Amino acid sequence: MLRALLIGNGETPDAAFLKSLAARADLILAADGGADRALAGGLTPDVIIGDLDSVSPAAKKRVSPENLIFVDNQNNTDLEKALDWLVKRGCKACTLTGFSGGRWDFTLGNFLSVYPYAQKMDLTFAGPGWNFYPVQKNRRFACRPNARVSLIPLKNCTGVTLKGLKYPLKNARLKLGGTGLTLSNITTGKTFGVEMKSGFLFVYAED
Structure with missing residues (x-):
C-alpha cells in the first residue's frame, strides 16, 4: 500500500518531527512552497506539485524536471492538486503536515477541502502531540x-x-x-x- 507524506507551506514542525513522519512514508510530496519547508527540515521531496508560485528556484532544482509538476488550475488549492495526483496513483494513506497555523481561513479551508478525498484514502493531519483524522467510513x-x-x-x-x-x-x-x-x-x-x-x-x- 502506497503511503505518502504531504508537506504544506504553513507552520511546519521541527526537523525531528518531519523526519519521524518521513520514516513511515514511501513517498514525500511537497505542495508548492512546502518544498522549502521540507528542505529546511532536512527532507528532500520526491515530488513538488502545485501552481509553483511560492516555491523557490533553489527548491525546484532539488527534484528532477519530471517530478516538478505544474498544475494550471486556479479553481483548486495546492493541497487539492496534490491529493488529486495521489488518488490517480492509487495512494491509500497520506499524512499531511504544514497545513495549519497562521491564517485561520487557510487552516479551516485546508481541513474542510479534504472531504471528497476521505472516502478514497486514509488521511491524517499531523502535528507535534496531535493528529486530526477526517472520517467518512469505519x-x-x-x-x-x-x-x-x-x-x-x-x-x-x-x-x-x-x-x-x-x-x-x-x-x-x-x-x-x-x-x-x-x-x-x-x-x-x-x-x-x-x-x-x-x-x-x-x-x-x-x-
Whole structure:
C-alpha cells in the first residue's frame, strides 16, 4: 500500500518531527512552497506539485524536471492538486503536515477541502502531540493509553459506534455542531475505533 507524506507551506514542525513522519512514508510530496519547508527540515521531496508560485528556484532544482509538476488550475488549492495526483496513483494513506497555523481561513479551508478525498484514502493531519483524522467510513487508529480523543461532526452522522474509549457510543446519531457527547474522551488501550453508517466528522487524538 502506497503511503505518502504531504508537506504544506504553513507552520511546519521541527526537523525531528518531519523526519519521524518521513520514516513511515514511501513517498514525500511537497505542495508548492512546502518544498522549502521540507528542505529546511532536512527532507528532500520526491515530488513538488502545485501552481509553483511560492516555491523557490533553489527548491525546484532539488527534484528532477519530471517530478516538478505544474498544475494550471486556479479553481483548486495546492493541497487539492496534490491529493488529486495521489488518488490517480492509487495512494491509500497520506499524512499531511504544514497545513495549519497562521491564517485561520487557510487552516479551516485546508481541513474542510479534504472531504471528497476521505472516502478514497486514509488521511491524517499531523502535528507535534496531535493528529486530526477526517472520517467518512469505519476506521481504526493506533494510540497510546489515556490519550484524549474528541469527535467533531461536520455533517449529521448516523450509526456512530466508538470502541476502545472510556465513554463508548453505540449506533448514536451526532448532529452538526453537537459535541456534548464526543469531546474529551479517553483511550483505554493501544487502539480505538470509530464506526459510522453515514456522515463526516473529524477525530482529534493526542499522540
